[in-house]
Amino acid sequence: MKTLYVIALILFPSLLSAQLWDSYVISVKGDTINCVDKKKMKQGRWVVHVDPLRGEPGYEEEGEFVDDKKEGPWRRYNLTGDILAIENYRWGFRDGKQIYFTAMGDMLREEGWKAVNPLDPYDTIEVPDLNNPMVMTSKVIKHEASELKHGTWKFYDPATGMIKKQENYTYGQRLDGLGRPITETASTGTTKPLGTDDKSKKKPPTVEEWEKKNAGKKKVVVRDGRTGG
Numbered sequence: 559m560k561t562l563y564v565i566a567l568i569l570f571p572s573l574l575s576a577q578l579w580d581s582y583v584i585s586v587k588g589d590t591i592n593c594v595d596k597k598k599m600k601q602g603r604w605v606v607h608v609d610p611l612r613g614e615p616g617y618e619e620e621g622e623f624v625d626d627k628k629e630g631p632w633r634r635y636n637l638t639g640d641i642l643a644i645e646n647y648r649w650g651f652r653d654g655k656q657i658y659f660t661a662m663g664d665m666l667r668e669e670g671w672k673a674v675n676p677l678d679p680y681d682t683i684e685v686p687d688l689n690n691p692m693v694m695t696s697k698v699i700k701h702e703a704s705e706l707k708h709g710t711w712k713f714y715d716p717a718t719g720m721i722k723k724q725e726n727y728t729y730g731q732r733l734d735g736l737g738r739p740i741t742e743t744a745s746t747g748t749t750k751p752l753g754t755d756d757k758s759k760k761k762p763p764t765v766e767e768w769e770k771k772n773a774g775k776k777k778v779v780v781r782d783g784r785t786g787g
Contacts, residue, residue: 599626617642636661648673651705664716670709674701683729706730
């Protein structure tokens with residue numbers, strides 16, 4: 559009787575999981591992981607193993623899925639168990655601080671991201687008033703991307719641990735050292751100010767007509783009424 563009771567205790571969790579999940583895995587610790595529900599969506603804690611392929615190193619990552627989307631903190635390791643990344647997700651997209659390491663465990667970079675709710679891509683942000691840059695005003699915007707660079711990005715020298723470069727972003731827009739948006743970088747490497755374009759100003763019709771009539775002629779001297787040499 560005691561033996562049957564023990565067997566029942568062992569089988570009951572498996573029978574219950576079979577009713578809840580379409581598929582699952584029992585870890586070495588006896589936990590139920592890598593669950594796929596009846597709607598074929600990943601749920602709960604997962605451990606994902608990726609083998610090396612075409613010269614790319616393999617890795618393992620662990621975290622939680624909610625309705626087939628990554629949610630909360632995820633950790634990535636190389637196949638020898640060294641930490642490679644600590645990432646954070648919301649709605650399946652990167653959100654908040656992300657930290658990346660070298661294979662030796664040295665800090666490589668920090669990234670800041672903002673996830674966008676796919677069901678509500680609108681957001682209210684504070685921007686400077688066009689008439690008075692010292693005054694902030696609210697503006698409703700629609701995000702075109704599912705995740706946006708947002709916050710401070712830091713790039714480290716792994717040998718010294720010192721920050722070698724830093725960038726700042728707000729809602730996908732890179733900022734300069736004074737917190738002003740950098741709108742576009744031209745091929746020359748110069749920053750293009752807001753509101754400018756590459757089109758040349760169109761000449762007035764009278765000027766175009768004059769140039770057309772005098773094309774190919776010798777230089778025309780225009781008298782302006784002044785006297786003297």
